[in-house]
Amino acid sequence: MTYLIKKVLEHPDLVTQPPTLIDVGASGSLPKKWKVIAPYATCIAFDADRREFNIQEPSNSKYKKLYLLNRLIAAKQSRTADFYLTESPYCSSSLKPDKQSLKPWAFNRLFEVKECVQMPSLTLFDALSKCGVSYIDWYKTDTQGTDLSIFD
Secondary structure, eight states, rough: OHHEEEEEETSSSHHHHHEEEESSOOOOOGGGGGGTTTTGOOEEEOSSOOOOOOOOTTOOSSEEEEEEOOOEEEESSSSSEEEEESTTSSSSSSSSSHHHHTTTTTTTGGGOOOEEEEEEEEEEHHHHHHTOOOSSSSSEEEETTTTHHHHH
């Protein structure tokens, strides 16, 4: 299987225009499923909460190109936006957590707001343009409730 993937991804058209992988809300690690195509792909990963997101470009990156951006991707153009840093970096969001709705859930403490900060923000389209990318092949998002509005 890996041989077939390698053969396809080494096609001249895909060398010229490699697969573009987008991860919005990339705390933790990039998707493991991307590992097999990483050497042939451009990956652009965004996260506004730095606690579980290393924005230094790894020197041993397995990707053809890798952009790790500490930016808030927003649905609408604005210079900055409120960003709620929560107890867990995986629960931080540009949406203020709804304490009442979360109350019955055992994990509700993970959404406790530690601090509200102003984050630089941009639209997905603008972010892609700044990276010189005009297309997306694989889109993964985890933005705590703003996923559809960002994609739209």
